[in-house]
Amino acid sequence: NFAPTQKLNSPDLVKFRRTLVQGEWHPACDMCKNAEARGVESMRTTWNKVITNAPITEIIDPANVKFLNLSFGNKCNSRCMTCNSESSNQWLEEEKFIWGRTMIPIKLDHTIKTNTRLIHTFFNATTISFLGGEPTIVEEHLEFLKLLIEHRDCSKIQLQYVSNLTNLTDELIDCWKNFKAIGLTVSIDGYGKV
Numbered sequence: 720n721f722a723p724t725q726k727l728n729s730p731d732l733v734k735f736r737r738t739l740v741q742g743e744w745h746p747a748c749d750m751c752k753n754a755e756a757r758g759v760e761s762m763r764t765t766w767n768k769v770i771t772n773a774p775i776t777e778i779i780d781p782a783n784v785k786f787l788n789l790s791f792g793n794k795c796n797s798r799c800m801t802c803n804s805e806s807s808n809q810w811l812e813e814e815k816f817i818w819g820r821t822m823i824p825i826k827l828d829h830t831i832k833t834n835t836r837l838i839h840t841f842f843n844a845t846t847i848s849f850l851g852g853e854p855t856i857v858e859e860h861l862e863f864l865k866l867l868i869e870h871r872d873c874s875k876i877q878l879q880y881v882s883n884l885t886n887l888t889d890e891l892i893d894c895w896k897n898f899k900a901i902g903l904t905v906s907i908d909g910y911g912k913v
Contacts (some may be wrong), residue, residue, distance in 0.1 A: 725827040728778050749760075749781045787847045789837075794852040797883050797904050799843045806851035829900060834863045838870050846887045848879040857884040864894045873897040 726732075738745040744752045751761035770786055793810065795807035806809040814820055847867075854860045867873060879902040895901050 723837055724781055727781065727784075733777050734878065736775055736777045740777055746766055752761070775871075784841045784844055785843060785845050786848075787837075787841055787844045788850065789847060789863070790850045790852070791854065791857040791863075792852050794857050795883075796853055796856050796885060797906075798833075801906070802851070808852065831862065831866065834859070834866050835870065838867055842871070845875055846877045846879060850881050853883055853886070855878055855882055855884070855888075855891060861891060861894065864891075868897050877902065880904065884908065 722789065735747065736746050746905060748763070751763040754761040772786070790806075792805055793804065793808045795802075795809050798807055798809035798813060804814050849860060864878075867876070874897070876898050877900040878898050881904045884903065884907045
């Protein structure tokens with residue numbers, strides 16, 4: 720059984736947040752720590768500008784969650800140079816060839832029951848971000864949007880995407896019309912001289 724609250728407050732995540740509450744850098748945060756030490760903007764500083772007034776606590780009450788970051792697996796129709804097999808199943812063979820490793824394809828449980836539970840558990844979420852694989856080719860993504868429209872007032876919800884925008888359909892665009900705003904970060908590889 721999928722229990723969002725148990726996952727959100729699992730012992731490992733509570734321990735992780737405890738280090739942040741104490742003002743310490745957790746080893747999982749080394750990429751941001753190193754970037755900031757070089758004076759470069761990190762994912763942490765970027766998101767801190769976007770998500771304001773969100774104090775870090777060890778235990779998170781789902782009613783206080785305003786931002787959801789969802790992935791429906793790594794199914795993708797592209798193999799961008801900036802990506803990897805965690806976000807694109809098209810990289811599986813490439814990584815095996817380059818690094819001699821084989822990743823197990825990722826398939827997450829996003830059944831109607833699971834998605835409905837997500838929607839009802841995080842009922843105050845006002846921003847939902849969809850990451851790769853490629854959200855626009857994953858059926859579960861569109862089904863999630865339809866459930867969201869059915870169960871929530873979507874005029875107060877902003878959607879954000881990291882997408883290659885190769886599979887925009889009229890059905891998807893019609894769903895988007897129900898939401899407050901749609902933000903797109905488009906992944907595009909260059910060819911030739913670019």
